[in-house]
Amino acid sequence: MSEGVEWAMHCAVILGGLEPGAVLAGKTLAEMHGVSESYLLKHLKALVQGRVLESVPGPRGGYRLARAASEITMLDVVQAIEGTEPAFRCTEIRAQGPCAAPPEACARKACAIKIAMLRAEKAWRDSLRGQAISDIANSLVHDIEPPRFAAMGEWLAERVR
Amino acid sequence: MSEGVEWAMHCAVILGGLEPGAVLAGKTLAEMHGVSESYLLKHLKALVQGRVLESVPGPRGGYRLARAASEITMLDVVQAIEGTEPAFRCTEIRAQGPCAAPPEACARKACAIKIAMLRAEKAWRDSLRGQAISDIANSLVHDIEPPRFAAMGEWLAERVR
Numbered sequence: 001m002s003e004g005v006e007w008a009m010h011c012a013v014i015l016g017g018l019e020p021g022a023v024l025a026g027k028t029l030a031e032m033h034g035v036s037e038s039y040l041l042k043h044l045k046a047l048v049q050g051r052v053l054e055s056v057p058g059p060r061g062g063y064r065l066a067r068a069a070s071e072i073t074m075l076d077v078v079q080a081i082e083g084t085e086p087a088f089r090c091t092e093i094r095a096q097g098p099c100a101a102p103p104e105a106c107a108r109k110a111c112a113i114k115i116a117m118l119r120a121e122k123a124w125r126d127s128l129r130g131q132a133i134s135d136i137a138n139s140l141v142h143d144i145e146p147p148r149f150a151a152m153g154e155w156l157a158e159r160v161r
Numbered sequence: 162m163s164e165g166v167e168w169a170m171h172c173a174v175i176l177g178g179l180e181p182g183a184v185l186a187g188k189t190l191a192e193m194h195g196v197s198e199s200y201l202l203k204h205l206k207a208l209v210q211g212r213v214l215e216s217v218p219g220p221r222g223g224y225r226l227a228r229a230a231s232e233i234t235m236l237d238v239v240q241a242i243e244g245t246e247p248a249f250r251c252t253e254i255r256a257q258g259p260c261a262a263p264p265e266a267c268a269r270k271a272c273a274i275k276i277a278m279l280r281a282e283k284a285w286r287d288s289l290r291g292q293a294i295s296d297i298a299n300s301l302v303h304d305i306e307p308p309r310f311a312a313m314g315e316w317l318a319e320r321v322r
Contacts, residue, residue: 001248001249003252005249005250005278006249006250006251006252006274007254009274009278010274013274032258032259032260033254033257034254034258034261035254035257074277087162088162088166088167089162089164089166089167093167093168093194094301096196097192098193099312099313100195101305101309102309105305105306105309109304111301112301112304113167113170113171113174113301116288116289116292117289120286120288120289121285123288124281126284127277127281127283127284128277131277135277136273136277139276140255140274143266143270144262148262148266151260152260155260
């Protein structure tokens with residue numbers, strides 16, 4: 001999984017803490033997290049395409065969540081960065097070789113291996129779908145000592161648009 | 162995920178159907194599934210290292226399951242091929258930048274994002290751990306028409322060691 005998932009998740013949490021309509025520049029998000037601005041911009045673009053973020057153009061523009069943090073799940077963020085293709089690749093090798101299953105048998109029922117592998121991926125997706133960005137933000141805020149939380153708020157207040 | 166997972170899973174199922182102690186050569190497993198022998202050997206080696214398979218050396222040697230098919234799970238096979246590292250990579254970016262969490266705060270509690278991402282991976286592992294190779298074999302046998310199952314048995318009987 002790309003490092004972009006970690007970056008995207010942190011950005012979504014920070015953007016979820018802004019007042020409605022407010023935005024942060026990609027440069028600010030990169031500086032805050034100490035990551036490469038050019039790499040982060042690529043991931044922010046993917047988040048816009050995945051409808052997790054909205055991009056506001058112009059010199060006072062930036063990024064904001066596309067909807068309430070309670071309505072964006074971790075799965076939305078992961079799939080915006082990593083895509084929605086299953087991790088398991090079934091190339092139907094049961095249809096190859098001297099004991100190959102005929103095409104009609106393959107068409108009738110998916111391979112039991114594929115079914116079980118995709119069932120596991122569904123369990124992974126269900127877990128991520130059960131966690132909204134707002135849930136993660138609440139946990140993170142709970143973990144931050146109040147003085148650091150206040151300093152973070154001040155740093156952001158000077159840069160929010 | 163590498164194509165090796167699909168190949169390894171099919172090989173484990175086939176080897177689980179042999180009489181106790183019997184082996185199949187890597188060449189036979191490759192021919193049966195219509196896949197590259199050299200690539201498959203690399204994956205079979207990983208399965209031996211992961212204690213899913215045992216390798217019997219010598220001109221009449223080959224591969225067999227390391228224990229009963231009911232005691233080998235899909236997770237064992239996947240982890241033998243893909244390793245046990247989590248897919249999600251946490252680089253602790255909360256400890257970077259102008260609002261960085263201090264090292265002692267990071268040591269005290271893992272980042273809520275990491276916790277949630279790893280919880281999802283545990284759900285995936287739990288699902289795969291709940292499926293033994295024998296369960297998959299039973300499903301696959303159920304899906305095969307009896308004449309093709311008999312032909313497959315004959316093909317294997319000529320090659321089993």
